[in-house]
Amino acid sequence: MKHAVQVDKRTYQVEYEKTAGGLRVWVDGRSYQADASALSGGFFSILVNNRSYDAFVSREKDSFAVVVAGKTMDVDFYDPRSRQPSDESKRSAGVSRQTICAPMAGRIVRFQVMSGDLVQDGQGLIVLEAMKMENELKSQGIGLVREILVAENDVVVPGQHLMVIE
């Protein structure tokens, strides 16, 4: 059976079959002989055409996170019936709304924007002091500052919502 597989937003046609030596895999027609050996905790030693790789694989249904050669990749197997990535919620269209969260515990030193400001992609929003360093949290898109959820000198915990941009 052919599978449509999405890796980092590109789609590949994948076929595979078990062989005596392990597994034969075709990716967009490129043929690979693979032999995987499970180590522990999601780690694998994989020989692909006799080239040796370590890989880490974690899985949720048909959605995989794979680390190989120092890179993390998302691998999604389409459900053959719906022809859609199986993990739809994750892939819902880019929201225009941006919630700035605290990446670590720290103290809010000051705000670089005010409610109602228009912010540019990459613009500094909040200065957070953590581990004795001041860290600037930046916008990852364009938008208006809709809400500021904390105050200067507040101590915040990791993941805490700090600001909403729309």
Added chain:
Amino acid sequence: MKHAVQVDKRTYQVEYEKTAGGLRVWVDGRSYQADASALSGGFFSILVNNRSYDAFVSREKDSFAVVVAGKTMDVDFYDPRSRQPSDESKRSAGVSRQTICAPMAGRIVRFQVMSGDLVQDGQGLIVLEAMKMENELKSQGIGLVREILVAENDVVVPGQHLMVIE
């Protein structure tokens, strides 16, 4: 509550209580302040009167195997009702019967005793070749060779019974 605890065949009187700083333990009246922190997989960091130790603990009911300071010790908590070590089968009186097992896979090179021989403690019984070396299996007590369960040149697997001595 007092507990009778056996460690490597000696019995100790043990009491303990939780305290603010962790645990207070009395062993035969010797008092210890202990603070244990679980690491992973049965490993603990333990501070005993502020001295720092790593320990590995595995448990089956009231019977513990503890590795600390490079030594493995069996720790058995008596059942307070029966006043007997809880793991009785393990502690049954020393059998006079001795079964010689293969400690590793290998090939039987030759026998150094015959059926009916009287063997001394430490006497060589069987020469087993494994990993290219000849290894002598020795008696761990006095007895008569009752049964030889393999033949020369047999390939044996780890744990296979080779000889019975009574």
Added chain:
Amino acid sequence: MFNKILIANRGEIAIRVMRTCREMGIATVAVFSEADRKSLHVRYADEAYCIGPAPAIESYLDGDAILEVGRRSGVQAIHPGYGFLSENRNFAGKCRQAGLVFIGPSPEVIEQMGNKTVARKTMLANGVPVIPGTTEALEDLEAVRRVCAEIGLPVMLKAAAGGGGKGMRIVTNENDLQDAFSAVRRESYASFADSHILVERYFPDARHIEVQILADEHGNVIHLFERECSIQRRYQKVIEECPSVFVDDDLRDKLTTAAVQAATVVGYTGAGTVEFLVDEAKNFYFLEMNTRIQVEHPVTELVTGIDLVREQLLAAAGKQLSVAQSDVHRNGCAMECRIYAEDPGNDYMPAPGQIRKAVFPQGPGVRVDSGVYEGWDVSLHYDPMIAKISVWARSREEARRRMLRALDECIVFGVKTNLDLHRAILIDETFISGKFDTRFLDRHLAPHPAPDILADLAIIASVCSTLSSSPAREERVATEETGLWRMASKYQFWATRF
């Protein structure tokens, strides 16, 4: 020699000190904050005592709590490591009052050298060139403004009590002065409980080169050559080398002579480092003296074979150094990479989390100093250093390639790290040529695009995992852009063979 000492620090440097103690038969006492109960320095020590809550100000900076443990545990001396109380004159003084040896110079010398303004004056008085700037610590913006007008922009604002890259700002534009002034004061107060500021001329093309000093109470003052520390991010060193490829014999002679003189005039004892800025024309300026062991001391140990902590202990115990200047030789080249749990792609933001897998490099010429272990949580509260990886080889180029090999063997999984940044630096042409300055990391490092085969590999790995008897972790975990470096080399290294 001491029988028992307290190490008033945490992480890799606490363990580094304990290693030498074990080799010398000295018992060790660790102190730890509530957040550090499971930390390796607690497990490594002979004894360990909790000294307070997680924030450093309530634990590792609480000199009284530490001294109380020192008394209770019966130690004879306290080793402060680096950071925390290592350059705190008051703490050194309190140790003395408590009858404990502070393993470092006297409180008077810490005052004289640790305080940057006093150090500058001392150097000036002894003919050692210093950077143009204030000789007095300043507290108000107007004074800072005046100095800037005098020496001209760009300037560097620095915490007078600072160190470790904290409390520093470059000002190239007058409009930025006020913000920078406020930020440095805040950071300085948070880190050092002091908000005095220094203003110095900023040299954009300069190198940061420092000289290691050892001195004892018997008048012996020696140097252990220089360290090249120009590869920095946010004023914090990232890669250090010994020797510096930029330093010729003539400059080395001048730098080490100035450093020995600096240490001699103040009556220095123990290990210390004299930091210099060196400009393109090989003019050098005294920057500051660090009156403690440095993070990057392993490169000096690898090249000279001298255990700096051992010499610190000898000096603190009133003994002679075990080596004279004539015994100190340079042998080969060493490099150190500081591996942090941080995100170089996001302004080096610390990346705390649990270390799910940690495999460190081994083999010829590799030294690892680490304070972490698998399953341990990199805390929010302290510097997120995972390990220092150091290598030695006969030449700089062999050391560089050995470091690449060592980084490839390093697997850190569960937190983001700067391993990739180190790889990118080590294969950068400018780094290889040795012609870099302190702004090296401000420039753009050439990206190394992932080879096309990676997506195919990820697909194959996914398929394999579904067919394996031991399947993948059955729960998608938030993997980070890190780990499994062993395999990265196979592409990146070939790409840069020359």
Added chain:
Amino acid sequence: MFNKILIANRGEIAIRVMRTCREMGIATVAVFSEADRKSLHVRYADEAYCIGPAPAIESYLDGDAILEVGRRSGVQAIHPGYGFLSENRNFAGKCRQAGLVFIGPSPEVIEQMGNKTVARKTMLANGVPVIPGTTEALEDLEAVRRVCAEIGLPVMLKAAAGGGGKGMRIVTNENDLQDAFSAVRRESYASFADSHILVERYFPDARHIEVQILADEHGNVIHLFERECSIQRRYQKVIEECPSVFVDDDLRDKLTTAAVQAATVVGYTGAGTVEFLVDEAKNFYFLEMNTRIQVEHPVTELVTGIDLVREQLLAAAGKQLSVAQSDVHRNGCAMECRIYAEDPGNDYMPAPGQIRKAVFPQGPGVRVDSGVYEGWDVSLHYDPMIAKISVWARSREEARRRMLRALDECIVFGVKTNLDLHRAILIDETFISGKFDTRFLDRHLAPHPAPDILADLAIIASVCSTLSSSPAREERVATEETGLWRMASKYQFWATRF
């Protein structure tokens, strides 16, 4: 230089060779038996090919299968490591026929030096003293009996093709001759597919001292000083040192001169080791030449700073050695401990099993060469080596204490190890004095009784585990008398301070 080579070996030595290859930009091809699919050398290599079932005779000793992989993968050379085919003249010859470089001396030299009888004759002809004994390999018992009568007991029976401690028996009593003869023949055949036997005078009080040689095709033959290898069990080295505390400058001069002469007369190329017996009066006898890299080469690398594998590769590629004799200096002292999965309490019986926890030492002066990882199974089929732990320090005593510190940091859990044996050796007065011979380990090492507090600690740990939020492993596992050495030091080290 080669672009790609095959490493015809497994375990730590395969990885050791690959490390240097990576640093030199040479791609690596691993071969593995079916039992070794998960082994670290497979994961470390760039490419890996299965060559057969677990028994070495069907895989790592199958030269044809290995050469087939060599052809298929397009390598230019084959590094044999130690053991297996490393001293196999036929394999070296087949490589040549296949147009591949065998990284080692020529088949002719292997024949001349690898074959002990030819080597003896060559040495005798060149005035190098040899041990009294047969100059011909023997196959029948009667011939052996005659030689024994001639040179007198005790004698050593050795596999003529032997090495690595296999196929050796001391005979002190004529009645034991027949059994020893049969055993050596069997072991020799199993290991080397050859059942010829040598008989040599046995020197009970002698030391085993060897000299490291490097030679290239351009006529350069140099030595890298000696290694002290007298600490042996079952004729296998356990701890090695460089330099030997027993060797003075005069003896060193004689040994190294004889070794260089031995290598020169046969036209040796690559790395090799000339082994000598040295008696109490400092008379020395040529024992054999190992025409390959040795297990214990790291101590020489630590003291000289020279990467022996790199020099092997240079020599095999027809290049000059990177160093001349005048570049080779001794710097400090190094020691290596071989950590095995074995049971010293039961005649060093191999102890295979799964490594459930493996933490190796770090920090100053420590080098680890290991071929294992957590979760990996130590196989029944091969030497159960876990790691080589090597240390460097300025003096032997500092190295000894550093090694104790390193062993304390070493946690191996799941299999029995000889870590405790190493500790016992390192704190033994005779070892410390340096006045030991090859029978050192036959004598009784003083036992170090466990301190009384251990039982109390075990009870406390049990109680703690029941009250912990993360309880003990809830299934009693067969723990071994091993692991958690970090803590052992706290008693054993103090007990032996002096």
